[in-house]
Amino acid sequence: MGDDVEVATVAAQTSEVKSRVRARVTEFGYPPVHDALILGIKAPLGSEAFKKAVGLLISSPFETLPVKDAIIGSVLVRTSVMRRISSEKFMDFVLRRIKPLMGIEDILHLDLEIEMEIDDDGL
Numbered sequence: 001m002g003d004d005v006e007v008a009t010v011a012a013q014t015s016e017v018k019s020r021v022r023a024r025v026t027e028f029g030y031p032p033v034h035d036a037l038i039l040g041i042k043a044p045l046g047s048e049a050f051k052k053a054v055g056l057l058i059s060s061p062f063e064t065l066p067v068k069d070a071i072i073g074s075v076l077v078r079t080s081v082m083r084r085i086s087s088e089k090f091m092d093f094v095l096r097r098i099k100p101l102m103g104i105e106d107i108l109h110l111d112l113e114i115e116m117e118i119d120d121d122g123l
Contacts, residue, residue: 032057036110037076038098043107047074050107065091071104084114 033054039047047064054062054076065075065087075094082090102108 033062033076033078033109035078035081035112038072038094038102038106038108038110039074039076040102040104040106041069041071041073042104043073044105045107047076050076067091067094069095069099071099071102073104081112081114084116 037050037054039045039050045053051062051064061079062076063079063082065077067073067075072094075091077087077090098108098110
């Protein structure tokens with residue numbers, strides 16, 4: 001009988017429920033997309049849905065760069081970024097440096113710093 005009492009005591013202890021909530025609160029960053037979004041081929045939202053959402057939230061236009069890849073489904077880039085770097089160089093950067101960091105369901109946000117040096121000897 002002593003065993004029955006111990007089992008009942010253990011069952012009572014394991015049925016105790018504790019809850020804890022932790023939250024980190026930060027200000028919503030606007031715009032929510034700075035320079036580019038890289039969407040995995042099986043991302044929960046596709047490029048057209050993102051393009052519409054971004055178009056509603058941000059006044060500057062984004063363009064979709066073509067990509068045929070087993071991991072990356074689409075690339076959305078702010079048009080102003082494409083004035084500073086060719087789409088070929090940008091896609092090479094994405095495929096070499098960003099693709100290894102992602103899975104097929106990921107959506108990665110890129111905040112880019114593109115620096116240009118301009119020399120003009122004709123002045």
